[in-house]
Amino acid sequence: MSSQLYEKMNLYLANQEVAYIKLHNLHWYVKGRGFFTLHAKLEELYDQTAVIIDEVAERLLALGQLPVANLKKALSMATIEELEDAPISSDETVQGLMADVEYWIRDTKEISELADEAGDGATADLFNGYLSEYQKLMWMLQSYLA
Numbered sequence: 001m002s003s004q005l006y007e008k009m010n011l012y013l014a015n016q017e018v019a020y021i022k023l024h025n026l027h028w029y030v031k032g033r034g035f036f037t038l039h040a041k042l043e044e045l046y047d048q049t050a051v052i053i054d055e056v057a058e059r060l061l062a063l064g065q066l067p068v069a070n071l072k073k074a075l076s077m078a079t080i081e082e083l084e085d086a087p088i089s090s091d092e093t094v095q096g097l098m099a100d101v102e103y104w105i106r107d108t109k110e111i112s113e114l115a116d117e118a119g120d121g122a123t124a125d126l127f128n129g130y131l132s133e134y135q136k137l138m139w140m141l142q143s144y145l146a
């Protein structure tokens, strides 16, 4: 049961590693009226992503696992889609973010449940913290587009 948890955590880590660059892409290429708001928000998000990457990797190490620390490997594992190096509108930026945040919410829940089943409360707590942050972000993104 734990091996499935560790695999999912490593996949989550790979996706977060890709997301770190993807958020920079949006931070640099977003265009339009929402530029100043989104440029700043995206910086906040990639800073949070850097924290998540470190926490998940160190949690895996604490559990005796080997976290993915290699971009080639991370890209081969990752399931979130990267973007072209091209301008993107404010609305498309937020819609793309929402698709990824939906993924984070679903995956974060799954990992938290797997951790609970494995009797690993500390990992469940870590991911529950991410879950509430992503749910809040989803509400904010929906409010931006409303």
Ligand SMILES: [Fe+2]
Binding pocket: 027, 043
């Ligand atoms: Fe910047």
